[in-house]
Amino acid sequence: MKLLNTAIAFGVGAVITASLSLLKVNKDFIVGSTALVVGAGLMISLRDEDDSNKNGRDYEYFFNRAQDKFEVANYEGAIIDYNKALGLSPTEISLVYSMRGNAKRNSGDFEGAISDQNKALDFDPLYADAYFNRSSAKFKMGDFAGAIDDYSQVLKINPKDSDAYFNRAHIKKEIEDLCGACEDWRKAVDLGDEEAGKLLKENCE
Template identity: 75%
Template sequence: MKLLNSAIALGIGAATAAGLSLLKINKDLVIGSTAIVIGAGMMIALKEKNDLNTKAIDYEYFFNRAQDKFELADYEEAILDYNKALELSPTEICLVYSMRGNAKRNLGDFDGAISDQNKALNFDPLYADAYFNRSSAKFQKGDFDGAIEDYSQVITINPKDSDAFFNRANVKQEVGDIQGACEDWRKAADLGDEEATDSLKRFCNND
């Protein structure tokens, strides 16, 4: 099975991978002690803006550190940093919940993984990565029908997602639907998936 285990680490003002949301950081700065001469209302506004900047930078720090720990398979520590990132980001909720769910899945906590993907989808019902990641957790839990449904949702959102076709084919093969599996492998192969092409040759009648 193919997994969406990672996302590009975020630099200040940088975008995430395609299909993930854009992190926007206000780069305005509060400069020096000259702010003393500014009226009280302006001082409060500047302080709030600076606090937002600090939170955004802190979010990046914890999210990037979580990603590094994830890549090292230190999933328990990654989850702690994803928790901190969630506290600091009002905009990247779907991404962080989905990544935290992946960490839980890799620890064998499939119910926790599914719960986190559900939370991501509560914020954005069209967040394809959450469906993909939830289907992976459902498959590992043994909920093959649920996995097929979620991969189908990914394909509805993005009909060119070859990984979703490939994985859905594998689940269909698991439940004995060889015809359906071959149809999905063929679609994935048409989208350029070499593993799907190999599966077609191994399991399907291509006459």
């Protein structure tokens, strides 16, 4: 469900060179193989060619097409379709806003990404995915305190989210809170995260 070890660039202040780090990213609509990329491209073509059912194109049609475009990294196209989905009264409005926010984040619009995650939370303050996704946008902007706070919110809602512990540990390490990082890695290990176990051995033992 989640793509592991995704390289994310972040800034550590205006005068410090940006570096790469590894975070686990949310969410459920990530492509994991070339075959799936090809499949997503085929689905986009099939949806575009299906002119016989224009009247049946509800928000789910546009949301699914947006997901297909997201999976092949066509973020601008995905945003257009998420906009269309939002204009058709989606029942899962928090999900649509959150996914549009992810597309904006991946296209470099971090402020827009955060705004969309905020909108998702306006509709559902307990929508953990929006906190998780907002944290990654804040991380990319160098707002490490804000990213940590959002991962903490995820864990209040779902204490068994090992990825939130893993990512929060990573950010704590970046801000030189190694004790806090080790504590979070241990919690991730307790939840079955093998990668956190490796980092725990490398940094804390």
